[in-house]
Amino acid sequence: MEITPIAWPEVQDLLLERDADTLTIWFNRPETRNALSARMTAELAAVLEVLPQARDLRFVVLRGKGGSFCSGGDLSMFRTVFQGGASREDIVDSNASFGRLLRGVRALPQLFVVAIEGAAMAGGLGLSCIADVVIATANARFALSEVTLGIPPAQITPLVIQRVGASEARRLLLTAQRFDGSEARRLGFAHQVVADSAALDEALATLLEHARHGAPGAIALTKEIIDASAHLEPDALVQFAAERFADAMLGSEAREGMAAFAGKRLPYWAQARSHSDTGE
Numbered sequence: 001m002e003i004t005p006i007a008w009p010e011v012q013d014l015l016l017e018r019d020a021d022t023l024t025i026w027f028n029r030p031e032t033r034n035a036l037s038a039r040m041t042a043e044l045a046a047v048l049e050v051l052p053q054a055r056d057l058r059f060v061v062l063r064g065k066g067g068s069f070c071s072g073g074d075l076s077m078f079r080t081v082f083q084g085g086a087s088r089e090d091i092v093d094s095n096a097s098f099g100r101l102l103r104g105v106r107a108l109p110q111l112f113v114v115a116i117e118g119a120a121m122a123g124g125l126g127l128s129c130i131a132d133v134v135i136a137t138a139n140a141r142f143a144l145s146e147v148t149l150g151i152p153p154a155q156i157t158p159l160v161i162q163r164v165g166a167s168e169a170r171r172l173l174l175t176a177q178r179f180d181g182s183e184a185r186r187l188g189f190a191h192q193v194v195a196d197s198a199a200l201d202e203a204l205a206t207l208l209e210h211a212r213h214g215a216p217g218a219i220a221l222t223k224e225i226i227d228a229s230a231h232l233e234p235d236a237l238v239q240f241a242a243e244r245f246a247d248a249m250l251g252s253e254a255r256e257g258m259a260a261f262a263g264k265r266l267p268y269w270a271q272a273r274s275h276s277d278t279g280e
Contacts, residue, residue, distance in 0.1 A: 013040035030066020070124025109220035126156025
């Protein structure tokens with residue numbers, strides 16, 4: 001399959017690291033514990049926009065530099081509002097753009113993994129709610145802290161409800177209670193909890209090696225069915241899933257998967273990673 005070169009956006013508050021089939025997106029404002037600035041969210045949105053075209057990328061990992069994942073929104077943005085530099089329409093547009101960014105994450109065809117150490121607060125925690133897999137260190141710190149600042153967790157509220165259920169979401173969204181990685185695992189925010197940063201790196205590498213046994217096209221179609229399950233009526237969902245299944249059965253991955261199974265060999269997508277360039 002011929003791969004079309006991707007024009008990656010220029011970034012300052014993010015760091016993009018390409019390793020063959022995996023792109024790691026690093027929040028790169030460690031001096032703020034990776035608070036979500038307007039520029040950082042715009043850069044992340046720009047990267048998300050081109051990722052569906054990067055068909056040779058199978059995995060996207062989101063992490064934070066400096067030992068912290070993300071401390072939530074950058075409070076310096078509040079000063080613009082309080083100093084009269086932002087209208088109500090500006091604020092609505094800015095918040096809605098964050099909601100569209102979250103929708104962009106959910107639409108990614110790649111397996112999307114979040115690796116958390118340090119702080120995962122407010123919007124940072126909201127971002128992790130739409131990951132396919134979340135791995136966290138036991139001493140990571142979590143909170144939905146918006147109400148303590150006098151604002152609602154507007155765009156992430158539905159995501160938190162979907163992740164942990166209405167009852168726990170109500171408690172955490174309304175009380176801003178803090179919790180650690182072990183509690184995040186119990187609640188359902190994290191799928192795996194490890195001891196420290198070194199163990200986080202190891203767990204992430206192990207996860208991706210296991211995930212390489214899944215065909216990339218089949219993973220993308222499965223993600224479409226998962227998302228459709230949340231909003232389609234039962235009859236429509238039956239039809240939607242059947243059409244995705246037919247698309248896969250008539251595609252090259254199913255032929256390769258069945259041939260590999262019959263031949264007692266690995267399919268091409270589960271073999272050694274290719275040596276592609278960085279794409280940066």
